[in-house]
Amino acid sequence: MRPRARGTRAALHVRDLLDRRGVLLQADIATAADVLGILVELQEKCGAITNGTAFYNAVTEREATGGSTGIGAGIALPHARNAGVAAPGLAAVTLRKPLDWGAGDGQPVDLIFLLALPPAAQSEQVQLLARLVNLLAQTELTAALRRATSRDAFIAAIAQAEKDCFA
Secondary structure, eight states: OOOOOTTOOOOOOHHHHEEEEEEEEEEOOOOHHHHHHHHHHHHHHHTSBSOHHHHHHHHHHHHHHSOOOEEETTEEOOEEEOTTBSSOEEEEEEEEEEEOOOOTTOOOEEEEEEEEEOTTOHHHHHHHHHHHHHHHTOHHHHHHHHHOOSHHHHHHHHHHHHHHHHO
C-alpha cells in the first residue's frame, strides 16, 4: 500500500457516506420542506447530524438564499455545512410523485440527496458535490436508483457506478 503524502486527505467516497438507514424509497411526500425534514431525520438516525433543528435551518436557508439545488433531470442535491453536523453524511430519497424544486430545467424532482458536512469541511463539500454530479449524470445509474426496490440495491448501484467512474 502506498503511503499518502503528508498533509493530504484520503478521498471521500459517496458509497461510504450512505448508510442504509439514510435511504427512503418511493416515498409519498407532499412538499420540498417535508422532504428536507425527513432527510434531516434520516441523517440524525445515522449519526451524522447531532442537531437536526440547526441543520434543517441551515439547509433551508441555503435553499432559499443560495439558489435552487435542483440540478436538472429530476435530481436535487441540497447541502449545507453546519455545527450541528458531527461527520460528513449523505441521505437519499426517491419520490413516487415528483416535486417542484426550482430546477433550472423546469423539471420536478424525484431523486434527492442531502449532503451534511461540518463547518470546516469546505474542500470535502466541493469534492463530494462534484462526485455526486458526475455520478448522477449517468442516466443508467439514475434509472437504476429510481427503480430500486431495496435500500441495499440503491446503495449497491451507487457503489458500482462510483467504482466504475473513479476507479
